[in-house]
Amino acid sequence: MDYHPDTRQPVPGTIIFDSVQARKGYALNKMCYSFNDAANRAAFVADEDAYCKKYGLNPQQREAIRNRDVLQLLEAGGNAYYLAKFAGIFGLDMQDIGAQQTGMTKDEFKAKLLAARG
Amino acid sequence: MAKIVGAITTSHVPAIGGAIAKGLQNEPYWKPFFDGFPPVRDWLAKVKPDVIVLVYNDHGLNFFLDKMPTFAVGAAPEYRNADEGWGIPTVAPFKGDPELSWHLIEQLVAEDFDLVTCQEMVVDHAFTLPMALCYPDTNWPVRVVPVCVNTVQAPLPSAARCYKLGQAIGRAIAKWPGDERVVVMGTGGLSHQLDGERAGFINKDFDLKFMDSMVHEPAWATRYSTTELVELSGTQGVELLNWMVARGTLPAKVEKKHANYYIPISNTASGLMVLEPAA
Numbered sequence: 001m002d003y004h005p006d007t008r009q010p011v012p013g014t015i016i017f018d019s020v021q022a023r024k025g026y027a028l029n030k031m032c033y034s035f036n037d038a039a040n041r042a043a044f045v046a047d048e049d050a051y052c053k054k055y056g057l058n059p060q061q062r063e064a065i066r067n068r069d070v071l072q073l074l075e076a077g078g079n080a081y082y083l084a085k086f087a088g089i090f091g092l093d094m095q096d097i098g099a100q101q102t103g104m105t106k107d108e109f110k111a112k113l114l115a116a117r118g
Numbered sequence: 119m120a121k122i123v124g125a126i127t128t129s130h131v132p133a134i135g136g137a138i139a140k141g142l143q144n145e146p147y148w149k150p151f152f153d154g155f156p157p158v159r160d161w162l163a164k165v166k167p168d169v170i171v172l173v174y175n176d177h178g179l180n181f182f183l184d185k186m187p188t189f190a191v192g193a194a195p196e197y198r199n200a201d202e203g204w205g206i207p208t209v210a211p212f213k214g215d216p217e218l219s220w221h222l223i224e225q226l227v228a229e230d231f232d233l234v235t236c237q238e239m240v241v242d243h244a245f246t247l248p249m250a251l252c253y254p255d256t257n258w259p260v261r262v263v264p265v266c267v268n269t270v271q272a273p274l275p276s277a278a279r280c281y282k283l284g285q286a287i288g289r290a291i292a293k294w295p296g297d298e299r300v301v302v303m304g305t306g307g308l309s310h311q312l313d314g315e316r317a318g319f320i321n322k323d324f325d326l327k328f329m330d331s332m333v334h335e336p337a338w339a340t341r342y343s344t345t346e347l348v349e350l351s352g353t354q355g356v357e358l359l360n361w362m363v364a365r366g367t368l369p370a371k372v373e374k375k376h377a378n379y380y381i382p383i384s385n386t387a388s389g390l391m392v393l394e395p396a397a
Contacts (some may be wrong), residue, residue, distance in 0.1 A: 004300040011349045013316030022183055033182045035203040041319045063293040070313070080313035080353065081177040081270060084132075088204030093133065109318060113382040116320035 017079045025077020028065075031055035033110035041089050070101050120218075120294035123301060123377070124394040126360045129331065130174065130244040130253065130305040133384040138250060155251050156376030156389045161392050162374055163254055167301040170260045171222075171287065173363040174244035174305045175269040177202070180236070181372060183331045186232035186271050189283060191226070193219035197241045207281035208248045218294060222263060225290035231283055239264060240390040246359075248305045248349055260301075263267035267304065269357045277289040277347065278340035280323055280359045284366020290365070304364025306357025308379075309350075310386035319352045325379065328358060329389055333374045336365050356388075371396035 009015060022029075031052065034040040044051040052062050064072035066088070073083050087097055099109040133373045134151075136140040139145065143152040179202050181187065194217050223235050241264055250256055264286070268274055275283075284302075291300050308328065311319040328351075331338035338360060339347070376392040 010345060011316070014311070014314045014348065015355055016272050016345065016348055016353065017270065023273050027182065029178075033178050036179060036201055038201060041203065044198065068267055071315070074313055079178075079183070079270065084312070085203035093203075094312055098385055101313070101315060101317045109132065112318050113320065113385060116322055116380045117319065118322055 008085060015074050021077050021079070024076070025061075025079060027056045027058070027076050028061040028073070028076055029082040031057065032078070032086045035085040044089065070097055119302075120291050120296050120298040121284055122291055122367055122395065123167060123299050124161070124311070124392060125302045125304065125364045126179070126248070126252065126390075126392050127304045127364050127384055128248050129307060129383070129388040130247050131355075131386045131388070132202070132204060132206055132243045132247070134247045134251070135243055138254075139207050140245075141301045142203070148383070149278030150335065151378075151388050152379045153378070154193055157376045158252055158390070158392055159254075162301070165278045165301065165365045166299060167260050168298040169218060169263065169300045170303055171251070171265060171291070171300060171367070172261045172303045172305070173265045173267060173284075173360045174241075174243055175332070175357055175360060176265055176266050177270070178242060179242035180240045180266070183271060184256045186268055187326050188275050189231060190234040190266040190337055191219060191223050192236050192239045192262075192266075193223060194237050194239050197239055197245075197262060197264060200240045201220065201240070202242055206243060209250055210256050210260055212241065212262045214333050215263055218296070219263050220263075222287060222290045223295050224282070225293060226286050226336055230285045238266075239299075244305050248303055255395060258326045265363065267360055267363060269354075269359055272279060272344065274344040274356065274359065276340070276344060276360060277342060277362050278337075281337060281366040284363040287363070288367035300365045302364045302379060304360040306360045306361070307351065307355050308358060308389040309352050309355040312385060314353070316352075320381060321351055321355070322381065323355040324350045325387050325389060328361075329379065329391060332361065332365050332370060332391055332393065336368075336370065336372075365393070368393055369395050371397070
C-alpha cells in the first residue's frame, strides 16, 4: 500500500490523534493526565515552571501551556480529552475552547452550534 | 438462559454532570435533552434489567496513553468513579458481576477478540452520566459489566469490528446459564468535534441517518473507515463506535421504543435511542 505521511491528516482543520501525535505529545498529555488529581492541579498552579519541568515538556509544549493556546497545544501533540483537564484548571468550558480555536467570540461560537439545527 | 431485553444508546457529555449537580434539568437550554429520559426510565421499570453491559470510551481516567487497549472488559466486583479534573461530582460505586464478566471474556477471546481484562477499573463520565440519566437517584438497581473501546488514539477499531464485537457479546450472553435480564448501553456521540479549527462541527444529516440505520440497516456505518467517520461526525463523533457495539448485541430486526435528538448540549449533537429485539 502506498504510504504518504501528508495524507495522514486528510480532514481539514483537524488533527486526528494518531501515533505521530501520541509520540510527540506524550509528556504533555502525561502532565495533563496528572490533573485528575486535585493536589497536582494545585501544584501546577503554585509553580507552573517547576511542574512543567517535572514532566519534561519540550519548549514548544511549554510555550503552548504558557500561552493557554489550544491550537498550539494540539500542534505540540496534545489530545483533546487530556487538554480538557488542563482547561478545567481555569474553569474553561468547551465553548470557551471552541471559540478560542475558531477565532470567534463565545457568543459567536454558540451561535455556530445552534445553526447546526438547520 | 440470560436474555438481552434491549439496548440504550446515548450521548455522555461531561457538561451533563454539571447540569445535574446544579439542578438545571428544567432550564430552557437543558430541558429538551433531559426530557428525553423519563421514557427511558419508564422502559427500564418495565423491562427490569438485572445487569447492564455498558459500552463506552475512557477519556483518560482509567487508561492513560502508556497502555491503550483497543477493547477492555471490566471483571471487578465494584467500579468507582473518580475526579476527572473538571469538577463533576463523583457518583456512588457500581456493583460488578465478575462471574458474568469472565464468561464474556472467555467467550469473546474464544471468538478471537483479544481483550484486556481489568480486575480493577475506575469508570469515568462516559459510564456514570448515562447511568445517572437512567437512574437519577444513583441508587443503582443493577450490576454492571463495563466494556471500554478505544476511540481516543488512532488506529481505532473499525465500525465493522465494533459491530462484530457486539454480535459476539450477544452470543455470549445468550450462552450464560443464569436467568439474568440484560440491557446493553452504548454511550458517546453523536456528531461533535472539540479540537482544531473545525471545532464545533456538527452534522445533523449524518446523525439522523445513523440513528435511522440503528433501526433499519444496522451495519450501515460499517461502510466507513474510522477516518471517514471523523470527517462525517467529528473527532469525537467517532464515539458512535460504542453505539455500533451495543447495536451488534441485538438481532437484525429491532423495534424502536424511544428516540430523542437535540442540538446542542455543550458542543455536541445529543442522540438517544431505546431499542428492543423485534417480537
